[in-house]
Amino acid sequence: MADAMIQTGIFEDLQRKIDEDSAVKDALRDIVQTLEKQDRTTQSILSRSHSTPSSDLHTVVSAAQANIDKEIQTIQQLSEVASQHPYYKFNYSWTRTVQDACYSILLCGWLGGFAKGETGQLLTIEDVGSTMKVPVNLKDRDAFHLTIEEYLLALISLLDELARLARNSVTLGDYRRPLQIAQFIKDVHAGFQILNLKNDTLRKRSDGIKYRVKEVEDVVYDLSLRGLLPKD
Amino acid sequence: MGVKRSRTAMEGQPSSDAAAAQRQSPLMPMFEHFRAELDEHHDRRERIIKASRDITAASKKIIFTLQRIRHLNQDLPAHAVKGNQPYHTTIATQLASVSADLQGLNAYRYSRQISGGCQEWMEAVSFQHYIETATLLSYADARTQIKALDREGPGVELSAEDYVLGIYDMTGELMRFAITGMAMGGSLPTIPASSPQSQPQAQPTDSDTSLMDIDNDQPAPSPTTQRSLLTDMRALRSALESLDARGGPFAKEADKKADVMRTSVEKVEKALYGLIVRGAERPKGWNPDAEFAGGRAVEVEA
Numbered sequence: 001m002a003d004a005m006i007q008t009g010i011f012e013d014l015q016r017k018i019d020e021d022s023a024v025k026d027a028l029r030d031i032v033q034t035l036e037k038q039d040r041t042t043q044s045i046l047s048r049s050h051s052t053p054s055s056d057l058h059t060v061v062s063a064a065q066a067n068i069d070k071e072i073q074t075i076q077q078l079s080e081v082a083s084q085h086p087y088y089k090f091n092y093s094w095t096r097t098v099q100d101a102c103y104s105i106l107l108c109g110w111l112g113g114f115a116k117g118e119t120g121q122l123l124t125i126e127d128v129g130s131t132m133k134v135p136v137n138l139k140d141r142d143a144f145h146l147t148i149e150e151y152l153l154a155l156i157s158l159l160d161e162l163a164r165l166a167r168n169s170v171t172l173g174d175y176r177r178p179l180q181i182a183q184f185i186k187d188v189h190a191g192f193q194i195l196n197l198k199n200d201t202l203r204k205r206s207d208g209i210k211y212r213v214k215e216v217e218d219v220v221y222d223l224s225l226r227g228l229l230p231k232d
Numbered sequence: 233m234g235v236k237r238s239r240t241a242m243e244g245q246p247s248s249d250a251a252a253a254q255r256q257s258p259l260m261p262m263f264e265h266f267r268a269e270l271d272e273h274h275d276r277r278e279r280i281i282k283a284s285r286d287i288t289a290a291s292k293k294i295i296f297t298l299q300r301i302r303h304l305n306q307d308l309p310a311h312a313v314k315g316n317q318p319y320h321t322t323i324a325t326q327l328a329s330v331s332a333d334l335q336g337l338n339a340y341r342y343s344r345q346i347s348g349g350c351q352e353w354m355e356a357v358s359f360q361h362y363i364e365t366a367t368l369l370s371y372a373d374a375r376t377q378i379k380a381l382d383r384e385g386p387g388v389e390l391s392a393e394d395y396v397l398g399i400y401d402m403t404g405e406l407m408r409f410a411i412t413g414m415a416m417g418g419s420l421p422t423i424p425a426s427s428p429q430s431q432p433q434a435q436p437t438d439s440d441t442s443l444m445d446i447d448n449d450q451p452a453p454s455p456t457t458q459r460s461l462l463t464d465m466r467a468l469r470s471a472l473e474s475l476d477a478r479g480g481p482f483a484k485e486a487d488k489k490a491d492v493m494r495t496s497v498e499k500v501e502k503a504l505y506g507l508i509v510r511g512a513e514r515p516k517g518w519n520p521d522a523e524f525a526g527g528r529a530v531e532v533e534a
Contacts, residue, residue: 005362005464010370011471017392022478088340092481124262137269142337148269190256191263198274 024085025093031081032094035074035101042067042104049111050168054119054177061113068108068131071101075132079144087142095150102146102154105131107161110184120180122188125151149202152192156205159185163212166219175223176230182216189213276333280345283326287349290319290326291356298359299408304421304461305366323353324381331385339389347394353378354390354398359405366423366459368468371395393482396475400489403468407496410461411503420504422460462500469497 045064052060078094109116109123114131116123129136129146138145162181169177189209197203223229257263294316301312326349334342354374361369369377374395379387413421472493477483 005366005459005467006368006471007370010368011475014371014392014396015475018476018478018482022480025478025480086340087337088343122259138337148266152266187257187259191259191266194260194263195267196271196274198277 021089024081024090027081028078028090028093031074031078032097035071035078035094035097038067038071038074039097039100039104042071042108043100046104046107046111049107050165051172053172054169054174057111057119061108061111064104064108064111065113068101068104068113071104072132075101075134079134083143087138087144091147095147098146099150099154099157101132102128102150103157103161106154106158110158110162119177120184122155122184128154152202153205155188156209159188159209159212163215166216170219170223175228178216178219178223179229182213182220185209185213185216276338277342277345280330280333280342283330284346284349286326287323288352290322291349291352294319294356295359295405298356298363299405299412301363302413302417302421304363305423307364308360324383327378327388328382328385331382331388334388335386343391346388347391347397350378350388350390350394351398351401354395355401355405358399358402359409362402362406362464363409366464368399393485396472396482397485397489399468400472400486400493403465403472403493403496406461406465406468407500410465410500413461414503414507419507420460420462420500422458423464462497462504465497465500469493 042064045060045067048060049057075098078098082090082094105114105128106123108114109121109127109131110119112119112121114123114127123131125136125146125148128151132146135143135145136151137148162185166178166181169175169181189212192206192209195206197206220229297312297315298308301309330346334346357374357377358369361367371390371392375390378390382388410420413419472490475486477486
């Protein structure tokens with residue numbers, strides 16, 4: 001029978017484990033911060049779409065896409081480090097930022113980026129994954145990937161931004177885009193309605209979609225009242 | 233939403249509103265796939281939460297039984313072993329039911345859902361281990377034990393975090409055990425040394441155990457050098473306090489539990505003080521725990 005309650009080594013081992021995890025966290029944080037910074041730049045480029053006429057939109061899109069390429073390099077780095085550890089052990093440290101990057105890609109794609117050529121296209125989760133060069137919705141192995149939740153949350157951010165874009169398009173004299181946005185938001189809204197969401201972040205954020213539907217419908221309504229809708 | 237107005241709004245559009253409503257969103261197949269994936273995730277999550285709750289409940293019952301034991305460093309009495317058997321079976325069954333859900337990628341995905349059960353289980357087994365052997369169950373041994381509970385399956389992984397948090401909770405049980413021991417037996421439960429002159433305690437680090445030292449843990453040729461439940465609690469407190477959680481959600485939880493642990497150690501210290509100062513006057517059946525229920529009646533630094 002041991003004379004001391006605590007065998008030597010127990011707490012030393014635990015501390016070592018904690019320290020190791022902490023080192024991983026630090027390494028990840030550096031990469032995530034780089035990605036955050038890059039994404040802020042992308043966002044500021046993309047926000048010019050609110051004041052750019054459709055005819056010049058391609059300049060905004062190509063500038064954003066060039067910056068997204070840098071983000072993708074960082075995501076590659078993140079993927080490499082993160083894949084050495086259990087995915088869900090540390091994913092809290094990047095999920096928010098990856099979501100933001102996914103949103104940038106979705107918005108850029110909707111505006112005609114990534115060889116879509118025309119506006120109004122939704123990049124699927126697979127599209128975003130191949131753009132990011134990471135797998136999506138992994139189930140059979142433990143490595144870095146884009147999750148469905150991250151994609152859906154980014155999609156909701158896209159709707160928020162498009163509702164704003166609908167109004168600003170009108171200001172720019174583009175009366176066609178609000179119709180396109182209205183249809184798009186309705187399609188996504190219909191999709192979200194078939195999901196069985198639990199009381200989580202996704203549920204709370206998706207509850208806001210119906211307000212976006214209404215916002216854009218209001219814009220379309222205003223245009224139709226004044227006979228401003230395109231007649232074709 | 234706004235059917236009336238959109239009917240007028242959509243006038244001149246190739247598709248009438250009725251047709252638009254009929255028209256299925258082109259995104260439906262994609263969302264149907266998401267629905268299937270999310271449903272699978274939520275179902276699994278709920279299974280794990282349910283198992284975790286059942287494991288928690290069974291562990292609590294095991295602890296109740298253990299709190300009725302009065303001897304340290306001895307095998308459990310037969311009635312306790314027999315009484316706790318069904319609860320151990322429940323725990324093993326519940327763990328086995330979700331062990332497949334907690335493999336690979338999913339081990340950490342649902343760690344928050346199973347964590348409650350694991351911590352409570354850790355509290356129960358470490359408490360039992362202490363009663364039987366007067367030592368702290370190591371993380372390695374605890375990990376092996378929980379894995380072994382799922383005899384036919386892959387087993388459930390115990391995280392270092394859950395181990396530590398479970399040990400924090402276990403100090404509360406030691407406190408209850410010590411107080412009950414003092415109330416029923418009139419003295420703090422002690423652990424007889426296995427060899428004469430052996431030094432109790434291998435305190436790994438310096439720490440503020442000096443707080444309210446009633447000279448029990450000073451090596452002096454008196455019965456107060458005797459290793460007791462209190463000296464062990466202090467050793468544990470010291471070891472846990474020296475652990476640096478390094479931020480994050482774990483550090484937050486550990487901090488909260490550390491406060492409770494400190495209170496537990498102090499409760500025993502205060503009770504022991506009361507026992508020594510007023511021991512002779514103590515009426516039979518007086519329970520020191522009652523002293524603390526109504527607020528901090530006992531001032532130690534008098």
